[in-house]
Amino acid sequence: MTEVRKIILEDHEMPTQWYNLAADIDVPPYMSPEGAVPPEAWAPVFPMNLVEQEYSKERWIDIPEGVQELLKLWRPSPLHRAFNLEKALGTPAKIYYKNESVSPAGSHKPNTAVAQAWYNKKFGIKKLTTETGAGQWGSALSFACALVDLECKVFMVRISFDQKPFRKLMMQTWGGRCVASPSQETKAGRAMLEKDPDTPGSLGMAISEAIEAAVTDPTGETRYSLGSVTNFVCLHQTIIGLETKKQLKKAGIKKPDIIIGCAGGGSNFAGLSFPFVYDKIHGADIEIIPVEPYSCPTLTKGPYVYDHGDSAKMVPLVAMFSLGHNFVPPPIHAGGLRYHGMSPLVSKAVIDGLMTPKALHQLECYKAGLLFAKTEGIIPAPETTHAIAEAIIQAKKAKEEGKEKVIVFNFSGHGLMDLAGYDKYLAGQLSDYKLPDETIRENLKEIEDYPKPQY
Amino acid sequence: MTEVRKIILEDHEMPTQWYNLAADIDVPPYMSPEGAVPPEAWAPVFPMNLVEQEYSKERWIDIPEGVQELLKLWRPSPLHRAFNLEKALGTPAKIYYKNESVSPAGSHKPNTAVAQAWYNKKFGIKKLTTETGAGQWGSALSFACALVDLECKVFMVRISFDQKPFRKLMMQTWGGRCVASPSQETKAGRAMLEKDPDTPGSLGMAISEAIEAAVTDPTGETRYSLGSVTNFVCLHQTIIGLETKKQLKKAGIKKPDIIIGCAGGGSNFAGLSFPFVYDKIHGADIEIIPVEPYSCPTLTKGPYVYDHGDSAKMVPLVAMFSLGHNFVPPPIHAGGLRYHGMSPLVSKAVIDGLMTPKALHQLECYKAGLLFAKTEGIIPAPETTHAIAEAIIQAKKAKEEGKEKVIVFNFSGHGLMDLAGYDKYLAGQLSDYKLPDETIRENLKEIEDYPKPQY
Numbered sequence: 001m002t003e004v005r006k007i008i009l010e011d012h013e014m015p016t017q018w019y020n021l022a023a024d025i026d027v028p029p030y031m032s033p034e035g036a037v038p039p040e041a042w043a044p045v046f047p048m049n050l051v052e053q054e055y056s057k058e059r060w061i062d063i064p065e066g067v068q069e070l071l072k073l074w075r076p077s078p079l080h081r082a083f084n085l086e087k088a089l090g091t092p093a094k095i096y097y098k099n100e101s102v103s104p105a106g107s108h109k110p111n112t113a114v115a116q117a118w119y120n121k122k123f124g125i126k127k128l129t130t131e132t133g134a135g136q137w138g139s140a141l142s143f144a145c146a147l148v149d150l151e152c153k154v155f156m157v158r159i160s161f162d163q164k165p166f167r168k169l170m171m172q173t174w175g176g177r178c179v180a181s182p183s184q185e186t187k188a189g190r191a192m193l194e195k196d197p198d199t200p201g202s203l204g205m206a207i208s209e210a211i212e213a214a215v216t217d218p219t220g221e222t223r224y225s226l227g228s229v230t231n232f233v234c235l236h237q238t239i240i241g242l243e244t245k246k247q248l249k250k251a252g253i254k255k256p257d258i259i260i261g262c263a264g265g266g267s268n269f270a271g272l273s274f275p276f277v278y279d280k281i282h283g284a285d286i287e288i289i290p291v292e293p294y295s296c297p298t299l300t301k302g303p304y305v306y307d308h309g310d311s312a313k314m315v316p317l318v319a320m321f322s323l324g325h326n327f328v329p330p331p332i333h334a335g336g337l338r339y340h341g342m343s344p345l346v347s348k349a350v351i352d353g354l355m356t357p358k359a360l361h362q363l364e365c366y367k368a369g370l371l372f373a374k375t376e377g378i379i380p381a382p383e384t385t386h387a388i389a390e391a392i393i394q395a396k397k398a399k400e401e402g403k404e405k406v407i408v409f410n411f412s413g414h415g416l417m418d419l420a421g422y423d424k425y426l427a428g429q430l431s432d433y434k435l436p437d438e439t440i441r442e443n444l445k446e447i448e449d450y451p452k453p454q455y
Numbered sequence: 456m457t458e459v460r461k462i463i464l465e466d467h468e469m470p471t472q473w474y475n476l477a478a479d480i481d482v483p484p485y486m487s488p489e490g491a492v493p494p495e496a497w498a499p500v501f502p503m504n505l506v507e508q509e510y511s512k513e514r515w516i517d518i519p520e521g522v523q524e525l526l527k528l529w530r531p532s533p534l535h536r537a538f539n540l541e542k543a544l545g546t547p548a549k550i551y552y553k554n555e556s557v558s559p560a561g562s563h564k565p566n567t568a569v570a571q572a573w574y575n576k577k578f579g580i581k582k583l584t585t586e587t588g589a590g591q592w593g594s595a596l597s598f599a600c601a602l603v604d605l606e607c608k609v610f611m612v613r614i615s616f617d618q619k620p621f622r623k624l625m626m627q628t629w630g631g632r633c634v635a636s637p638s639q640e641t642k643a644g645r646a647m648l649e650k651d652p653d654t655p656g657s658l659g660m661a662i663s664e665a666i667e668a669a670v671t672d673p674t675g676e677t678r679y680s681l682g683s684v685t686n687f688v689c690l691h692q693t694i695i696g697l698e699t700k701k702q703l704k705k706a707g708i709k710k711p712d713i714i715i716g717c718a719g720g721g722s723n724f725a726g727l728s729f730p731f732v733y734d735k736i737h738g739a740d741i742e743i744i745p746v747e748p749y750s751c752p753t754l755t756k757g758p759y760v761y762d763h764g765d766s767a768k769m770v771p772l773v774a775m776f777s778l779g780h781n782f783v784p785p786p787i788h789a790g791g792l793r794y795h796g797m798s799p800l801v802s803k804a805v806i807d808g809l810m811t812p813k814a815l816h817q818l819e820c821y822k823a824g825l826l827f828a829k830t831e832g833i834i835p836a837p838e839t840t841h842a843i844a845e846a847i848i849q850a851k852k853a854k855e856e857g858k859e860k861v862i863v864f865n866f867s868g869h870g871l872m873d874l875a876g877y878d879k880y881l882a883g884q885l886s887d888y889k890l891p892d893e894t895i896r897e898n899l900k901e902i903e904d905y906p907k908p909q910y
Contacts, residue, residue, distance in 0.1 A: 106871065373628055
């Protein structure tokens with residue numbers, strides 16, 4: 001008999017509660033010039049049932065049955081043992097990957113998209129606006145809105161909009177409307193275009209437009225939806241790690257040694273890691289590694305500061321690692337890892353010494369992605385290759401040390417919509433880029449006088 | 456507790472034998488001018504271990520452990536209950552779909568691709584050649600060859616090669632080499648280009664090129680690989696139906712009432728249906744429906760004849776339904792359903808009254824595909840929409856009749872690489888096309904004098 005390659009869970013084994021890390025670590029509050037931002041202030045932006053989650057200190061939050069039903073369209077997702085990759089590396093390490101690419105949108109993003117769509121629908125909302133970088137999030141929200149019958153409008157960073165026409169088609173197929181950002185449709189967008197008509201756009205700019213489009217809708221029936229960063233997004237994603245724990249137990253693994261995820265805004269990483277952070281807080285010896293690109297090294301090079309999540313400063317100040325809200329990242333292919341900020345929960349967990357962030361170069365990541373595709377079969381999203389590359393580094397280290405370590409990484413999405421990146425890599429047209437310290441210092445000047453997070 | 460939406464199988468529940476329908480129905484032999492083609496004649500084309508399968512009358516054939524290991528990278532695949540679709544239709548029918556889109560290549564094609572790659576490798580072969588229409592098969596074989604370390608060369612029908620550049624990138628990422636067919640690389644290709652330099656190509660042409668490239672390799676270490684039609688391909692695909700049977704049993708379903716699959720060369724349809732054909736032969740009351748497009752109505756309009764599987768007549772005569780080996784189908788989007796012929800096993804099962812073929816128009820199919828995407832979430836491949844459309848027709852019929860029928864269809868693949876078709880459909884740029892009887896008669900003139908299948 002062959003060894004078990006996939007550990008699966010039945011529908012009824014899917015977790016029925018999310019884990020809220022905010023119950024176990026202290027995060028400085030959102031700030032406005034008037035001081036800490038109260039929940040009510042978010043009312044025009046998010047429905048209050050989600051705002052409640054954002055501020056909750058409850059450790060366990062029930063997943064409503066309606067959300068469970070939506071999640072079960074593709075969840076629980078499989079946990080794979082990467083036997084072929086292990087063999088190719090000749091490592092004694094056991095490598096597991098949680099396969100979030102099986103969702104209809106091809107990534108982990110639908111985990112929070114269906115939850116947010118469901119809560120908004122329940123709150124009486126008719127339409128959601130959002131932004132998207134590489135397009136993973138915009139696709140996921142369009143998918144989720146189709147399921148619960150909400151309108152969906154997506155502001156897509158212009159450079160991605162132009163480079164990835166199929167992402168737009170994907171959103172459109174599910175009924176979402178996608179426009180390039182900056183656009184003429186918002187005040188913020190028009191101002192940005194006036195300043196720089198040829199701007200490639202940025203996630204910060206697109207967020208500003210999406211929020212404006214939501215809060216200025218005179219019907220009051222539109223809200224904004226965010227695919228990463230906030231506490232409730234991280235909360236919804238914890239189903240990844242909670243399933244993984246059950247699956248490791250089934251595989252006879254008492255505890256993993258290393259947990260790895262790529263980190264842009266932090267949501268897929270948070271999803272896998274937070275339930276293990278809980279164990280670490282309670283004494284478990286686990287190395288937890290968020291991986292980011294050298295071209296957008298938020299956690300490894302940015303300071304822990306108060307900064308805005310968007311470039312038009314419509315969002316209150318967030319205590320997080322940041323490269324500055326006006327940072328326009330270089331156009332690397334891992335579009336989902338180009339955000340200037342980072343989830344406040346992930347940021348604080350790093351400050352608290354619960355995680356060890358790491359930056360990698362894109363050529364090494366593409367090389368790892370190709371090795372994965374040729375051994376385990378799935379072509380990874382460019383973002384996901386960062387997690388794979390680090391898993392390979394750790395597996396080689398385990399080989400040197402002769403240790404049978406258990407390495408678990410999040411396979412956050414497949415790369416079928418991102419093949420142009422592989423094409424360029426194979427043609428030798430990609431190069432590495434390290435963001436100069438000088439650029440980071442320059443970007444951060446604007447926020448020098450902001451308050452500093454107290455902890 | 457919510458109802459079970461996905462019936463899954465553990466790795467150890469994956470079937471360990473394939474079902475061979477050739478044990479239960481009689482198919483007329485392959486013919487050459489010298490009479491029935493003996494197994495040895497195929498030696499330059501296929502490795503003998505696969506030829507043996509092609510001629511086997513054994514009912515159950517063991518799946519080698521090596522093949523099982525490869526299949527377990529993504530199999531067993533889930534069987535979903537389409538609750539949301541049922542609700543949208545208000546039907547009392549229970550609709551199930553077998554989700555073959557979860558494979559790394561996104562379709563059912565890898566089921567036979569990994570088996571063929573494994574058998575070729577075992578036989579000492581170093582390189583495989585093949586053809587591909589829409590690109591599903593070329594991608595699947597490139598994927599499989601990467602896993603067992605074989606070279607792979609794919610002749611892709613020119614019109615698809617031009618329309619679907621991302622398919623080429625997908626093959627390339629797995630290490631496959633993809634060229635447009637007709638090409639300058641073969642005698643057959645050059646002859647076709649001389650005759651018509653602007654030909655869009657056809658699957659029949661590409662098959663001729665791929666076979667020539669295999670049999671003329673002076674090293675003798677190259678063989679040809681086929682993604683549909685032959686008996687061994689259908690055999691490898693039966694894992695779909697065998698898993699489905701186990702899953703229906705788990706769901707408490709004694710027997711399905713209706714089995715549906717789209718049919719191009721017949722492989723995904725055979726895969727789901729053959730294990731149920733076995734039951735039907737043994738008395739079970741099951742309606743088994745292969746669905747094809749009106750623009751390429753092989754089973755519904757073609758005669759059951761001896762014809763060549765390729766346009767250059769390199770392949771011996773096959774007893775099958777055919778529109779004529781020189782048929783160049785109109786460029787509909789379901790590229791995988793544009794083959795002039797049909798699997799000899801499927802063809803004979805139709806002749807024997809075990810199946811009821813049906814043709815549908817592409818607009819109805821796209822409409823069904825969109826409804827599926829907005830209810831069940833996954834965007835279907837254009838080919839797959841044919842199965843969905845028929846499932847919807849049957850579910851509506853069940854509603855009219857007030858019967859709680861169990862309908863099972865094969866979700867053969869996702870449409871993430873085929874979004875341009877949805878774009879055109881949504882923009883109102885697609886129309887229906889029914890192949891005129893006159894064109895079919897014209898195409899068939901060339902084979903008038905061929906021997907007729909005896910049965």
